[in-house]
Amino acid sequence: MTELTTINIISFFLIFFIGLPHGSFDGAVASLVGYKSRLDFIKFLIYYIILFLIVIFFWFNFPIISFFIFLLITIVHFGLCDWSFYKIKNYRIPIILTHGMTVIFGIIYFNEEESFKIFQYLTNNNIYFFRDYIFIFYILTGLSIIYFIYLTLLEKNLRKGIFELLFLLAVFYVFDPLLSFTIYFCFFHTFKHLKHLLNNIYIHLPNKKFVLLSTFCFTLISWLGGIFIVLYLAQNFSYYESIIKVLFIGLAALTLPHMLLVDILYRKKF
Numbered sequence: 001m002t003e004l005t006t007i008n009i010i011s012f013f014l015i016f017f018i019g020l021p022h023g024s025f026d027g028a029v030a031s032l033v034g035y036k037s038r039l040d041f042i043k044f045l046i047y048y049i050i051l052f053l054i055v056i057f058f059w060f061n062f063p064i065i066s067f068f069i070f071l072l073i074t075i076v077h078f079g080l081c082d083w084s085f086y087k088i089k090n091y092r093i094p095i096i097l098t099h100g101m102t103v104i105f106g107i108i109y110f111n112e113e114e115s116f117k118i119f120q121y122l123t124n125n126n127i128y129f130f131r132d133y134i135f136i137f138y139i140l141t142g143l144s145i146i147y148f149i150y151l152t153l154l155e156k157n158l159r160k161g162i163f164e165l166l167f168l169l170a171v172f173y174v175f176d177p178l179l180s181f182t183i184y185f186c187f188f189h190t191f192k193h194l195k196h197l198l199n200n201i202y203i204h205l206p207n208k209k210f211v212l213l214s215t216f217c218f219t220l221i222s223w224l225g226g227i228f229i230v231l232y233l234a235q236n237f238s239y240y241e242s243i244i245k246v247l248f249i250g251l252a253a254l255t256l257p258h259m260l261l262v263d264i265l266y267r268k269k270f
Contacts, residue, residue, distance in 0.1 A: 003238065003240060004238075004240050004243075006068075007176065007178075007179055008178060008240060010067045010094060010179075010182075011178045011179050011181075011182040012034075012184045012243055012247065014182050015182055015185060015186065015247060016223065016226065017162075018192050019182070019185045019186040019188040019189075020188075020219070020222055020223075020226075020251075021191040021215070021218075021219045021222075022048075022177070022193050022194055023218070023222075023254055023258045024214075024215045024216075024219040024222065025194070025197055025201070025215050025218075026048070026214060026218065026257070026258055026261055026262075027044075027210075027211075027214030027217070027218055028197075028201050028210075028211045028214060028215060029197065029261055029262060029265075029266050030044040030261065031205060031210065031211075031214075032200060032201065032204055032205060032270070033261070033265040033266055033270065034265075038059065038218060043123060047257070048257045048261075051256050051257040052254065052256075052257060052259070053066075053252045053253075054215070054255050054256075055248070055252055055253035055256050059159075059249055059253070063122070063123040063124055064125055064127065065127060066252065067119065067122055067123050067127070068079070068173075069102060070248075070252040070255070073130050073255055073256065073259055074104060074255065075097070075101055075104055076096060076100060076259070076263070077099030077100075077255060077258075077259045077263060078099060078100045078103050078184075078189055079095065079096030079098070079099045079100030079101075079167070080096055080150060080263050080267070081189055081192050081193055082095065082096075082099035082100075082189075082192065083095040083096050083099065084192075084196065084267065085192045085196075086157050086159065087128075087228055088154075088155060088158070088159065089154065089266075091151055091155065093159070093172050093234070094144065094147055094148065094151065094177050095148065095151075095161075097144050098117065098141075098144040098145060098147070098148040098165075099161070099165070101140065101141040101144055102105055102144075102145060102165055102168065102169070102241075103168065103184050105134075105137050105138055105141045105190055106141065106168065106169050106172045107172050107177050107180045107181055108134065108177070109141075109172070110169075110172045110173045111176055111177040111180065111182075112131070112134075114176055114177050114178075115177045116128060116130075116131060116135060117179060118178070118244055120245045121245060122244065122245065122248055122249060123235035132228055148161065148162075149162060151218050164188070168184060168188070169183070172182050193262070196270075197266075199214075214236070222250075222254075225250075226247075226250060229246050229250075230242045230243055230246050231243075233245060233246065
């Protein structure tokens with residue numbers, strides 16, 4: 001049983017209070033992509049909640065399959081965010097895969113034992129069979145980084161990405177998987193997402209009161225719901241395991257509607 005440490009608490013705090021709230025702007029994003037009237041916004045909320053509940057249902061009934069789908073959509077979502085930050089239209093797929101796989105498999109590579117303990121908590125199953133095949137993804141990640149380095153010779157805008165990838169790999173080497181994920185999620189992914197989003201909110205949404213209110217409500221519901229479920233799970237699991245379950249299964253459930261909204265509807269328009 002893993003107990004809470006000071007580093008764990010700092011990581012959870014940062015994710016809950018910096019990383020998680022960046023998705024709370026989804027109400028504002030919905031308005032940006034066309035859900036402007038009260039009725040349209042209610043429809044958006046219904047769609048969002050249904051997708052959230054579908055993920056929860058599948059995770060508890062098919063945890064291993066859901067876990068691998070979560071890894072896949074996380075790679076794509078992180079990669080898309082990083083790709084859009086370069087502001088180039090070429091080489092979309094290799095950039096997405098390089099950045100997404102470097103984050104996910106870079107963390108696992110340098111912290112394999114600890115990472116699989118977390119995966120075990122999330123799946124309630126013996127996920128260790130994946131360790132027999134994960135070297136394939138390490139190789140693919142390494143090859144994608146080599147190809148990305150080659151692309152920097154063709155696109156000057158990509159060169160700053162080399163320093164970012166090297167810095168992240170150094171972070172993953174030094175810190176445990178939870179803190180490594182926290183650093184990327186809160187200070188790289190969240191920053192890039194909000195930098196682009198807040199600029200469009202400022203330009204295209206005159207009703208700033210709605211933006212603040214919807215973001216506050218999304219954040220508050222996430223916090224209260226998360227705390228309630230952690231306290232419930234803590235009756236049968238350690239606080240560390242309970243928080244891990246709520247944090248990552250909750251992120252998985254939120255990522256699907258968030259990704260469809262941001263990576264398809266929002267990016268199509270902006």
